[in-house]
Amino acid sequence: MHDRLPALAEALAAEGEVAAPPCPDPVDPAMIRNWTQAIGDGNPLYAGVAPPAMIQVWSMQGLGARKAGSVVDGLLGLLDEAGCTGVVATNCEQTYDRYLRHGEHLRSTLRFGSITGPKRTALGEGYFVTWHQTWYDERDERVAGMLFRVLKFRPPERAAAPNPAAEVGPPAPMIGPDTRFFWDGVREGELRVQKCGACGRLRHPPGPMCPHCHALDRDHVVASGRGELHSYVVHHHPPVPGRTGPYVVGLVELEEGVRMVGNVIGCPPGDVRIGMPVRLVFERLDDGLTLPQWIPADREPPDEDDEVEGAAPDASDEHGGAGPDDLPSIEIPLTPTFVIATALATRDFTPVHHDVALARAQGAKDIFLNILTTMGLVQRFVSEALPDAEPAGIAVRLGVPAYAGDTLTLTGRLTDDGAVEVRGAVARGEHVVATVRLRDR
Amino acid sequence: MTATTTATTTGATTTGALGGRAAIAGIGATEFSKESGRSELRLAVEACHGAIRDAGLRPAEVDGLVTFTQDANSEIAVARELGIEDLSFFSRVDYGGGAACGTVAHAAMAVATGQARAVVCYRAFNERSGHRFGQATGGQRGATSTGLEFSWHVPFGFATPAAWVAMHAQRYLHAYGATSEDFGRVTVAMRRHAATNPRAWFHGRPITLEEHQASRWIVDPLRLLDCCQESDGGVAVLVTSTERARDLAHPPAVISAAAQGTGPGQMMMFNYYSGDLTTLPAMGRVGDRLWRASGLTPKDVQTAILYDHFTPFVLIQLEELGFCARGEAKEFIRDGGIELGARLPVNPHGGQLGEAYIHGMNGIAEGARQIRRTAVNQVADVENVLVTAGTGVPTSGLVLTRG
Known part of the structure; x- marks a missing residue:
């Protein structure tokens, strides 16, 4: 397989910039509001223009759309066949040329970048695949660009005795003739409690004979749920x-x-x-x-405001070692609602971001934040710390997943060259390290 | 008083039909380990053979075998290995560790009624290196009545014995203002006893209350050190008539009383649906029967072997069995109240928290040793010992008396 890669890479590079599937909708205030509410970004500027970190949302195809071919699909398929079935995004670097206004209808292109490897990584041996996306306005002027890099890796061999807890879902109840009414009720959205058809006594868990009057005649009531x-x-x-x-x-x-x-x-x-x-x-x-x-x-x-709360106290408080360039940190509780709402607001319907059973079946601990949201949160951090700053570009390096149930703590500082370095930490370690370039004013 | 009453015991006025007719005459055990390296059947026959030889009998003289429903070694398999050609009595007792004293109760009944002359009760497993009870159960038991009981619990991730006990423990803390430290004092006492018992897994390894408090949560409010260990091993006891036992190798541990019991709405380990979660009604009833049948009171036992798979149920047992009033066990165990030399030494061998988890059978063996006055941590002047079996399940108990 390794022998075929250079030729394939060369052929892909020769294709150059190719049209991506059309952006389904114009830049739209309703979608912007969904996004700012989900991300928790209260910047008033976004009443008039689109948040720059939303750029990829405009070309997302939405739920049920036929998966359009990407420039790297053939390459990724080849890597799958070669056993590099694991995939994880490692870098996302966006550049914003200007703010987008309501009603602008964009188009985008894709261009193959590079493939490097095989390299040994913490996840296993694999290849880094890079591609570029570029967005243009109706006058064919570039408005934004993005570099995206994934690691396609060979997952390590499973241990001889896999953890059974990771293998299967929650056990379903055994259901018998005496308990079926209860589980039928659950399926219909009712909590049913057995009631004796003779003496009227309630009983849970249910059984075939009333222990008080010994009647076999059973009925049920629907519980209030309180x-x-x-x-x-x-x-x-x-x-x-x-x-x-x-x-x-x-x-x-x-x-x-x-x-x-x-x-x-x-x-x-x-x-x-x-x-x-x-x-x-x-x-x-x-x-x-x-x-x-x-x-x-x-x-x-x-409440939608819940997600906006939690701005940490001033960096000037007793946080040890807080330097003059440190910016106020933000703590974001990653509730399932937050993870799901942001995934959907970024038009990302990949099940690992909203379906906990499916996420677990794929080896994740729980549902986790998608990359478009991480980009948006980095932008929100800068926007809250420096309300007048305009991001010219955000480059992130991704670390451990940010799972539902965890808390994402964003910290940041101004660098000597006028950029902002943002770090996002979760319990398991660093989720993201980002550099945000600001437009000169 | 019935015609069957016998006056064979010291201190105990046995009024039950069983009273005093049968005794434990032999005890046997394998070593206790985390990996026995041999089959469960081999552990069972080693323990049984040990009990038979300890009594001074030959395997051919054994005509009864009793074990737990959960034991993987059938009576006939054990009989084959021991060369026993004719079993006139065989029986099993259900409900996990609640079976322990029940096996002896069945054996004593068989002996008292002439169904058998010498019955061995055994329990053997590789509970650490093989199937571990503490792991989450999948609940796939079929639509049996027990399977249906589990189905109200396991789908909620309520899937381990520690969790099932913790539901009671949380309510107990709430009702009586007890604390995790009160649970911890049980483990501290058991580990102190085990520290001087060479057979105990935790021989030479006592712990402090601080170490208990620093141990991680298993199922809050239970910490790691509130849960008994997991062990490989086997234990057996031989039951025969008291009269015959007197002619055998050791002083008999006379079975003054043996009882089984259940509570209202009893389930396997889910007695949550009526009544008070801070109680163990099945154990209360077993206690009542034991005291009534033996004619003894809590003051008449010099040591108690209380089933200690999880610490909270040791406190509740002290209350159910009449050693203290409801909610007062925390005071009873303070200042080492259940340690050697105190008002009621509990589990001088270290219990299942300290010696080994053999489903309560090792506690019965310790009870017999205390009566023989040959225990490594011997309590002075032992005349009567109370022994209990698994709690939270249908359970059982014994009063053993020197005779």
């Missing part, structure tokens, strides 16, 4: 199939008077207390399994 937490545990260890710890298992006392086990979700484990009021939600774990779960009863639907 209850109180009677006890709970926080599971840390060992790994459990289909689960990412720590997570909470609660025993809920329903207002109907029966108790039921379910997960308490929608709040950090540390906020869970015995006696807290909870309410029912249905959580879909994968295509085959939906479970009745519980969230704090006082939890409002997530």
Whole structure:
């Protein structure tokens, strides 16, 4: 395979700049608002112009669009066949020539860059593949450019005894004739509690005979979905199939008077207390399994402003070693809502950014931030620290994935040559290191 | 008083039909390890053979075998290896570690009623190097009644014994203002006892309360050091008539009382759906039966072997068995209250937290040793010992008496 690469690379290079699939929509205030709300970027400038870091969004094809051929598809396919089936983005460098206004309809082109390798990397041996995308306005003037680099790598051989927890999803319940009504109810969005057809007593878990009057005649009621937490545990260890710890298992006392086990979700484990009021939600774990779960009863639907909060105190506070050029840091809780909302607002429908079961099936710990969002967050950091600055380019080097449930902490400083260096850290390490060039004014 | 009452024991006035008729006359065990390097059947027959020889009998004189439903070694497989050609009694007891004292109860009933003359109770497994109970269960048990019980829990990632016990423990902390340190004091006591027991895995390795508090969360509120170890090994005890036992090699550990019990709405380990989570009704009932049948009270036992797979249930057992009032176990265990030399030495061998996790069978062997007064950490002047089996499940218990 290695022998064929130079020829293929040469042929790709000879193709030069080729048209990318058309941009589906013009630059549009509704899409911009979706994006700024999801990213949490409150810069008032974006009422009139598009955020520069949104550039790639305009050429994203959207959900259900036929996957258009890219200049590197043949090359990536060849690497797949050669066993380099892993792929991870390593670099994204965007250059912005000017702000885009509402109504502008762009087109873009793609150009093969290079392939280098094989190289030994932490992920395994692989090849770096680079390509370029360029956006033009209706007068064929360039408005932005991008370099994109991925590592196609050969995943290491699996250990002899793979971790079973990583292999399979959550176990589905056994269902028998005496319990089927309950799970049918869950599928229909109802929480059903068995009621004796003779004496009317409620009972959970259900069974074939009423223990009080011994009637075999069964009925059920639909629970209100309100209850109180009677006890709970926080599971840390060992790994459990289909689960990412720590997570909470609660025993809920329903207002109907029966108790039921379910997960308490929608709040950090540390906020869970015995006696807290909870309410029912249905959580879909994968295509085959939906479970009745519980969230704090006082939890409002997530407010879009939530994601904007959390700006850290001034860099002038007691943060050790904060230099004069340090900019205020931002902490962003990576809730599942945040990860999903930003993926969709960037028109990225790749399932690993919204489908936790599928993400796990592909070996990820959970759903994770997409690159277009990371670019947007780097821009947001600069925009909050330096409201008047106009980015001329953002170059990022990507590190570990930013998983749902984690917190992304962005820090940054002004460099000697007037750029901003931004670093984004998550629990597992550095997610992104970026350099933002500012336009001279 | 019934006609079957016998006055064979010291201190115990046995009123149950079983009372005092049978005794533990032999104990046997393999070493306790993390990797036995041999089959579970081999562990079982080594332990059984050890118990038979300890009693001074020959395998051919054994006519009964009892084990746990969960044991992988059938009675006939054990009988084949031991060359036992005719079993007149064989039985199994279900519900995990709750079976432990139940095996002896079945054996004693068989002996008392003449179904068998010498019954060996055994439990052997490679629980560390083979199938580990502490790992998450997949819950794939078929649509049996037990499979359906698991189906209300396992799909929620509620899939380990530690998690199932932690649900009770959290409520206990809430109800009585106990703390993780109160749980930790149990482990500190068990590790102190194990430290001077050469057979214990944790021989020579006591811990401090600070080390308990620094150990990582397994399932909050349970830390690593609230959970018993995982072990490979086998233990067996031989039960025969008290009368015959008196002619054998060791002083008999007379079975003054043996009981099994369940609670209302009993499930395998999910007794959450009615009543008070800070209690263990099945153990309370076993305790009541043991005290009634033996004519003893908590004050009459000099040491107790309490099943200690997870620390919180040691506290609740002290309350259920009448050693202290509800919610007061934390005071009972403070200042080393369950350590050697204190008001109630619990598990002088180090228990399952310190010696080994052999599903409670090693505790029964320790009970017999304390009665013989040959234990490595011997409690002074032992006349009666209480032994319990697995908690949170249908359970069992014994009162052993010197006789």
